[in-house]
Amino acid sequence: xxxxxxxxxxxxxxxxxxxxxxxxxxxxxxxxxxxxxxxxxxxxxxxxxxxxxxxxxxxxxxxxxxxxxxxxxxxxxxxxxxxxxxxxxxxxxxxxxxxxxxxxxxxxxxxxxxxxxxxxxxxxxxxxxxxxxxxxxxxxxxxxxxxxxxxxxxxxxxxxxxxxxxxxxxxxxxxxxxxxxxxxxxxxxxxxxxxxxxxxxxxxxxxxxxxxxxxxxxxxxxxxxxxxxxxxxxxxxxxxxxxxxxxxxxxxxxxxxxxxxxxxxxxxxxxxxxxxxxxxxxxxxxxxxxxxxxxxxxxxxxxxxxxxxxxxxxxxxxxxxxxxxxxxxxxxxxxxxxxxxxxxxxxxxxxxxxxxxxxxxxxxxxxxxxxxxxxxxxxxxxxxxxxxxxxxxxxxxxxxxxxxxxxxxxxxxxxxxxxxxxxxxxxxxxxxxxxxxxx
Ligand code: HEC
Ligand code: HEC
Numbered sequence: 001x002x003x004x005x006x007x008x009x010x011x012x013x014x015x016x017x018x019x020x021x022x023x024x025x026x027x028x029x030x031x032x033x034x035x036x037x038x039x040x041x042x043x044x045x046x047x048x049x050x051x052x053x054x055x056x057x058x059x060x061x062x063x064x065x066x067x068x069x070x071x072x073x074x075x076x077x078x079x080x081x082x083x084x085x086x087x088x089x090x091x092x093x094x095x096x097x098x099x100x101x102x103x104x105x106x107x108x109x110x111x112x113x114x115x116x117x118x119x120x121x122x123x124x125x126x127x128x129x130x131x132x133x134x135x136x137x138x139x140x141x142x143x144x145x146x147x148x149x150x151x152x153x154x155x156x157x158x159x160x161x162x163x164x165x166x167x168x169x170x171x172x173x174x175x176x177x178x179x180x181x182x183x184x185x186x187x188x189x190x191x192x193x194x195x196x197x198x199x200x201x202x203x204x205x206x207x208x209x210x211x212x213x214x215x216x217x218x219x220x221x222x223x224x225x226x227x228x229x230x231x232x233x234x235x236x237x238x239x240x241x242x243x244x245x246x247x248x249x250x251x252x253x254x255x256x257x258x259x260x261x262x263x264x265x266x267x268x269x270x271x272x273x274x275x276x277x278x279x280x281x282x283x284x285x286x287x288x289x290x291x292x293x294x295x296x297x298x299x300x301x302x303x304x305x306x307x308x309x310x311x312x313x314x315x316x317x318x319x320x321x322x323x324x325x326x327x328x329x330x331x332x333x334x335x336x337x338x339x340x341x342x343x344x345x346x347x348x349x350x351x352x353x354x355x356x357x358x359x360x361x362x363x364x365x366x367x368x369x370x371x372x373x374x375x376x377x378x379x380x381x382x383x384x385x386x387x388x389x390x391x392x393x394x395x396x397x398x399x400x401x402x403x404x405x406x407x408x409x410x411x412x413x414x415x416x417x418x419x420x421x422x423x424x425x426x427x428x429x430x431x432x433x434x435x436x437x438x439x
Pocket of ligand 2: 413
């Protein structure tokens with residue numbers, strides 16, 4: 001103020017437009033910054049809710065058509081067969097969200113007053129919205145009338161804090177316990193699948209039961225290839241849906257970006273009502289079933305998927321790769337392993353830190369990484385993607401590489417040792433493994 005007083009009145013008036021301009025600019029900046037921060041919060045919250053609870057209307061398929069809810073209820077409750085008890089459900093890798101359970105249920109569970117062998121208990125858990133990735137639909141009398149699935153089914157774990165399979169949600173963690181095939185094979189009606197594949201009911205159930213825990217085949221209904229040439233199932237491991245910020249291409253074979261794949265899965269795999277377009281699949285040689293069923297160009301009205309893609313994308317990019325627990329690896333060995341990774345073993349040529357995949361087009365031929373090209377050939381670019389390695393410790397179950405062909409990290413490192421003639425001795429192999437577990 002003193003400075004202003006010292007200026008003659010007319011002089012400081014000259015500065016007024018400048019001052020006003022500055023003020024307007026400041027307000028505009030804060031305004032837009034705030035709206036961006038608000039947008040981030042809204043997208044995160046909406047995305048989480050979609051990831052966990054949204055079926056995109058897929059109950060029309062899993063419940064109304066395949067009648068999976070009838071298999072869950074069992075004959076006693078008006079469904080079919082023995083029903084699915086909580087013990088059976090946990091046994092096929094389904095998870096229970098402890099935070100959805102009221103206090104009295106937790107108490108009853110602790111004192112073993114709840115019957116874990118009764119399908120009615122599973123139905124009760126569904127009514128509490130406590131089964132991760134499975135949404136039950138109930139009529140006014142409280143009867144389970146349909147069931148749908150969400151992204152969380154395959155891409156969430158729980159922390160087992162209450163009991164094995166019962167705990168707080170861990171979104172994005174690959175559920176390598178989940179036996180998707182065995183669950184789908186419970187469905188009383190698999191006619192849509194037998195019709196599409198052109199095989200009988202028994203064959204479809206045999207294929208589904210061949211997958212095993214932690215695996216799913218996201219291309220079967222496009223190319224009809226259920227088995228590899230060596231007779232093993234064509235299913236691939238469920239990857240994590242976290243730690244993906246900064247990564248360009250997704251899935252084992254780099255089908256596309258996160259929103260590409262989210263639309264692909266929600267519409268063509270979960271059978272949600274949405275839109276999906278990929279003319280690369282309109283190829284009768286490679287994707288005969290996609291051409292036959294028209295699944296390369298699906299338009300549903302209303303579209304329950306497309307409006308959710310922005311928030312779903314944002315949420316997945318927000319999920320960090322989990323840090324390895326303290327004491328889960330040998331720090332000194334990991335430090336030596338890091339030197340090898342970035343030096344003599346030349347891993348960082350493809351797994352570029354800190355992304356651990358290539359910035360750009362991180363894709364390689366089967367030959368480059370020394371494996372067969374069966375799964376690559378099923379994808380549009382016919383290549384394998386360099387997977388990001390952060391949080392690797394959290395998905396060691398089920399093995400490594402797209403089909404889990406290497407049971408242990410030792411096998412992975414020995415594969416590279418032979419392929420690239422690295423001549424690593426056992427100590428060096430062990431150090432590399434400790435480094436991989438420290439990511
Ligand atoms: C039935 C199990 C299942 C469900 C349900 C499922 N996914 Fe997946 N997801 C998979 C499998 C298996 C793959 C690997 C497919 C491949 O590489 O061919 C995958 C791959 C992904 C990837 C690629 C991750 C990477 O490695 O970069 C993302 C992202 C993803 N899914 C997100 C989602 C979202 C979002 C939903 C819900 C709209 C969803 N998934 C539903 C099984 C599932
Ligand atoms: C030429 C590029 C390239 C080099 C060099 C390379 N990798 Fe890989 N890595 C890949 C690709 C591509 C895959 C995916 C293979 C698949 O999906 O079947 C992969 C997969 C892996 C996996 C399995 C990840 C998972 O989620 O299952 C690990 C672990 C790994 N690499 C570690 C290493 C180590 C350690 C080295 C150095 C000794 C190395 N890689 C060198 C490209 C490379």
